[in-house]
Amino acid sequence: MRLFQGKEPADMAEKRDYYEVLGLKKGASEDEIKKAFKTMARKYHPDLHPDDKEAAEKFKEVNEAYEVLSDSEKRARYDQFGHAGVDPNYGGGAGAGGFGGFGGFGDVGDIFDSIFGGGGFGGITYECASIFMAWELYGQYGDIRTLEKFYPGMQKYMDYMKDKGLPGTKVNPAIGPLGDWLAPEETDLLLLWNAFYYKEADLMSRIAGALGRTEEQHQYEALAAKVKKFWNETFVLPDSGKTCNADGTLCDTQCSYAIALSYGVAEDRKRIGEHLIRKTRAIGHTVGTGFFGTGILNQMLTEQGAVEDAWKMMLQTAFPSWLYPVTQGATTIWEHWDSYTKEKGFGGQNAMNSFNHYSLGSVLSWLYHTGLGIQRDETKPGYQHILLKPQPGPLEFMKGSVDSPYGVISAGWERKGDKIEYQVTIPVNTTATLFKNTEDPADTVELGSGTYTFML
Secondary structure: OOOOOOOOOOHHHHOOOOHHHHHOOOOOOHHHHHHHHHHHHHHHHOOOOOOOOHHHHHHHEEEEEEHOOOOOHHHHHHHHHHHOOOOOOHHHOOOOOOOOOOOOOOOOOHHHHHHHHOOOOOHHHHHOOOOOHHHHHHHOOHHHHHHHHHHHHHHHHHHHHHOOOOOOOOOOHHHHOOOOOOOOOOOHHHHHHHHHHHHHHHHHHHHHOOOHHHHHHHHHHHHHHHHHHHHHHEOOOOOOOOOOOOOOOOOHHHHHHHHHHHHHOOHHHHHHHHHHHHHHHHHOOOOOOOOOOOHHHHHHHHHHHOHHHHHHHHOOOOOOOOOHHHHHHOOOOOOOOOEOOOOOOOOOOOOOOOOOOHHHHHHHHHHHHHHHHHEEEEOOOOOOOEEOOOOOOOEEEEEEEEEEEOOEEEEEEEEEEEEEEEEEEEEOOOOEEEOOOOOOOOOOOEOOOEEEEEEE
């Protein structure tokens, strides 16, 4: 059977033979393919060549070749039909490229461990997406099947991390090179890894509970308690309550405090919250966080009663801040705060620089959560019940909407003199609780579906 007629398309003709990419002959064994992949991936990994576009392309090519040759079915199609046999655009079923499935060579942890002795490109802080995203999808849509489907893989991942020495300070250093990526101030990797491990254990206990796996729920609860105790004894200075590095030296970064609060690992939340506020004010309401701290920073300030500080930071134009790139002509979210400046032009890191990047734009969740007040009720996933807690900032108006399984939730407000006119639409088959005064939890209104207007 032919997958296409005529001459091979130009884009496929330009592709190198996958065996050639890995330095192999066509009859290579599975072990030979795996060994060649590890060698080539290590050679061209972006972490080792951060500014080398050619190495990045070769790394992509190596992953694409391995994805096909490590899978017996894909390899058979490739051996028979070439690239056309594995290209979905031409009738193949492969979907080559990227970091997709690693074929039939066992657990993904084995591959990661083989290449770097640990957690691959991002390590624990990236790989935990398997747990974080499953829980987020459950909260967003209320579909328990997501948790059921991925739970066995989550368990394997937790076992894998335990084998790497977590919780602890003598963790395999190759577990992951990336911390709070591109943050103006550096946060200790071990502090982050152990905080992530706590969050993973905590989420696993919740997931096990949602699935009715009571025994496993208690096991993960016990693990979470163990990690929490270790983290507070290791990364918090007992006298001052400030965060510290694994060696006992001062850490004291926005990210360390925001992570401790957001992930729930801090025992003394009040004192950690005070330090987050202090640190934010000390750096003039600029942003000292990177990829992990940025999305939770304003939310944690808000939860600690410092919503005015959060709004000051949101509207800050000094470097580094969300609006600083706007002063330099930005119309998109950049990977770096200073990807381009009027004074210096393009920065020296553009080999890995994106001008359309979500991470620093993750503050948008806070604008919906706090600015508009649209929040999920964790006890009723999928927006079965909506919490409305608007805390308007020093703007004239604001409006937006969230797509839920039940329909669109829209909210907006506008200043009317010294009052705020708040309008909200609740979709059918849902209910909502409006907190009219966030300083008085008892000042609430229960709402059914419909459109409502309130003066706040």
